[in-house]
Amino acid sequence: MKSLSSALSFNDYRRKLINYMMIGLIVLGAFVALAPLFSIFYYVIERGYHNLSWTFFTSLPAPIGESGGGMGNALLGSLKIIGMATLLGVPWGIATGVYLSEYSYGKSSKTLRFVIDLLMGVPSIVIGIFIFTVVVRPMGGFSAYAGAVALAIIMCPIIARSTEEMLKTVPIHYREAGLALGIQRWKVILFILVRGKWGAIMTGVVLGVARISGETAPLLFTSLNNQYWSGSLKDPTSSLPVQIYTYSISPYEEWQMQAWTGALVLIIFVFLINLVIRSFFSNMRDSRD
Amino acid sequence: MTNLVEVNNLKAWIGEQQILKGISLSVQHNDVLAIIGPSGCGKSTFIRCLNRLHEEIIGARVEGEVKILNENIYGSTVDPVRVRRQIGMVFQKPNPFPSLSIYDNVAIGLKLAGIRRKSALDEVVERSLKQAALWDEVKDKLRMPGTSLSGGQQQRLCIARALAVNPPILLMDEPTSALDPISKAKIETLLQDLKRYVTIIMVTHNMQQASRVSSKTAFFLLGELIEFGPTEQIFTQPKAKLTEDYITGRFG
Numbered sequence: 001m002k003s004l005s006s007a008l009s010f011n012d013y014r015r016k017l018i019n020y021m022m023i024g025l026i027v028l029g030a031f032v033a034l035a036p037l038f039s040i041f042y043y044v045i046e047r048g049y050h051n052l053s054w055t056f057f058t059s060l061p062a063p064i065g066e067s068g069g070g071m072g073n074a075l076l077g078s079l080k081i082i083g084m085a086t087l088l089g090v091p092w093g094i095a096t097g098v099y100l101s102e103y104s105y106g107k108s109s110k111t112l113r114f115v116i117d118l119l120m121g122v123p124s125i126v127i128g129i130f131i132f133t134v135v136v137r138p139m140g141g142f143s144a145y146a147g148a149v150a151l152a153i154i155m156c157p158i159i160a161r162s163t164e165e166m167l168k169t170v171p172i173h174y175r176e177a178g179l180a181l182g183i184q185r186w187k188v189i190l191f192i193l194v195r196g197k198w199g200a201i202m203t204g205v206v207l208g209v210a211r212i213s214g215e216t217a218p219l220l221f222t223s224l225n226n227q228y229w230s231g232s233l234k235d236p237t238s239s240l241p242v243q244i245y246t247y248s249i250s251p252y253e254e255w256q257m258q259a260w261t262g263a264l265v266l267i268i269f270v271f272l273i274n275l276v277i278r279s280f281f282s283n284m285r286d287s288r289d
Numbered sequence: 290m291t292n293l294v295e296v297n298n299l300k301a302w303i304g305e306q307q308i309l310k311g312i313s314l315s316v317q318h319n320d321v322l323a324i325i326g327p328s329g330c331g332k333s334t335f336i337r338c339l340n341r342l343h344e345e346i347i348g349a350r351v352e353g354e355v356k357i358l359n360e361n362i363y364g365s366t367v368d369p370v371r372v373r374r375q376i377g378m379v380f381q382k383p384n385p386f387p388s389l390s391i392y393d394n395v396a397i398g399l400k401l402a403g404i405r406r407k408s409a410l411d412e413v414v415e416r417s418l419k420q421a422a423l424w425d426e427v428k429d430k431l432r433m434p435g436t437s438l439s440g441g442q443q444q445r446l447c448i449a450r451a452l453a454v455n456p457p458i459l460l461m462d463e464p465t466s467a468l469d470p471i472s473k474a475k476i477e478t479l480l481q482d483l484k485r486y487v488t489i490i491m492v493t494h495n496m497q498q499a500s501r502v503s504s505k506t507a508f509f510l511l512g513e514l515i516e517f518g519p520t521e522q523i524f525t526q527p528k529a530k531l532t533e534d535y536i537t538g539r540f541g
């Protein structure tokens with residue numbers, strides 16, 4: 001008995017030790033993954049916060065040689081472009097996701113899914129060039145519209161796939177229960193399935209909006225840039241990422257510092273989108289089953 | 290007496306597999322029909338043919354005739370949505386819509402059919418929940434999610450949901466097989482009440498249940514209707530040897 005119990009307690013000891021080692025490894029792994037993220041935050045905040053002031057949000061870029069100025073026009077331009085892209089991309093993405101999950105069977109769905117995966121993998125600069133050819137050229141110039149279309153195309157597959165995945169988690173018998181009540185198929189999908197997964201679908205939307213918020217390359221080809229408050233959506237329009245890009249490659253130190261502040265604002269912007277949309281939709285009940 | 294439901298030579302397929310091989314039977318007002326038979330013999334498929342749900346499966350096909358109140362629901366001009374409004378259905382696993390409150394689970398069929406008047410909806414919700422013997426347990430928490438109820442309550446909620454549109458026919462596919470004995474007993478008692486105003490067609494695995502609640506019984510085997518008749522006769526003097534073997538538990 002004695003030797004058995006001592007053997008057991010030895011095993012206990014060993015098991016605990018291994019347990020702690022494993023937990024240690026997991027914590028270390030998490031730390032290694034998070035370290036670059038936090039160092040980016042630190043770097044951007046450290047360099048960007050000097051110029052962070054109310055004028056940064058409200059004024060136009062200062063001419064070369066003058067200090068001060070801000071990115072008010074770029075901020076407003078980004079809001080316009082992202083807003084339009086969202087209005088276009090979200091319904092389009094959700095509709096595509098619904099189609100993939102609910103209406104397409106066999107070969108056609110495989111093809112469509114493949115195309116969408118392909119689209120997700122296309123470098124965004126290629127989409128920029130594409131929109132340059134089919135929208136910018138025919139319209140006769142760079143515009144906020146063109147930028148929004150490019151960003152919507154980037155956004156659509158992200159939202160489509162996440163919507164599809166979410167709807168696929170709803171067991172088939174919920175659809176049948178809806179149909180058996182004599183509810184039309186599209187109403188079952190919209191008012192029971194999509195509504196039931198609305199919170200999760202919105203998480204996909206947040207990912208999509210966050211993703212396009214930082215896109216630079218496609219905007220260089222579509223909405224370009226502008227140093228003024230551009231009034232019309234048909235005009236070249238400044239945006240935060242393009243302005244950051246322009247300033248950071250410039251030789252002037254004031255501009256480079258402004259770029260850091262722009263980057264900080266961009267990060268805060270993405271963070272806020274996440275926060276607002278999540279808190280708005282998290283109090284909606286989501287189906288878990 | 291006219292037949293409420295009349296099935297003539299009903300055949301059903303999924304892809305290449307023929308699941309029902311020519312079923313004919315009829316059901317009168319206020320019957321309770323129990324459908325018994327071993328797993329996979331086509332019981333679920335049969336009742337899903339009665340509200341045209343079978344065709345929602347990819348590759349599914351139906352032949353033959355199902356008349357409800359003398360109208361063939363497989364007629365070329367018949368809209369399945371309209372057929373389904375006349376027939377309620379309760380599934381094996383309780384499945385209240387997870388995103389909806391208790392109230393909305395019952396009202397959804399009417400709401401999505403365009404009925405908006407609150408007083409009308411309130412009335413239907415109360416009536417249906419009372420019919421499903423659930424009203425007293427939930428009347429103070431109608432805004433809670435339907436999924437917050439216990440399994441047995443959820444199943445009664447599903448019964449209320451099906452009754453809300455006031456269908457003359459209620460299909461039930463093993464409605465108690467996922468429930469504990471107490472919930473099961475409650476639903477069986479409930480069925481005794483329900484059969485006064487709705488005709489019930491129920492699949493069951495449970496012989497006692499079939500003999501207790503049904504007035505007619507149909508025994509299916511491998512997609513064929515082996516025997517169909519008054520429950521008492523089927524359970525005491527089955528005509529077919531196979532029926533007798535099944536009922537006495539010699540197989541299945």
Ligand SMILES: Nc1ncnc2c1ncn2[C@@H]1O[C@H](COP(=O)(O)OP(=O)(O)O)[C@@H](O)[C@H]1O
Nearest residue numbers: 303308326327328329330331332333334335346
């Ligand atoms: N969705 C489906 N896809 C393919 N085959 C199915 C499907 N549903 C049922 N079947 C087949 O149809 C046959 C009858 O099934 P079912 O009607 O569910 O039987 P029961 O309800 O009597 O157990 C079974 O062989 C089953 O494998």
Ligand SMILES: [Mg+2]
Nearest residue numbers: 332333334462
């Ligand atoms: Mg079954």
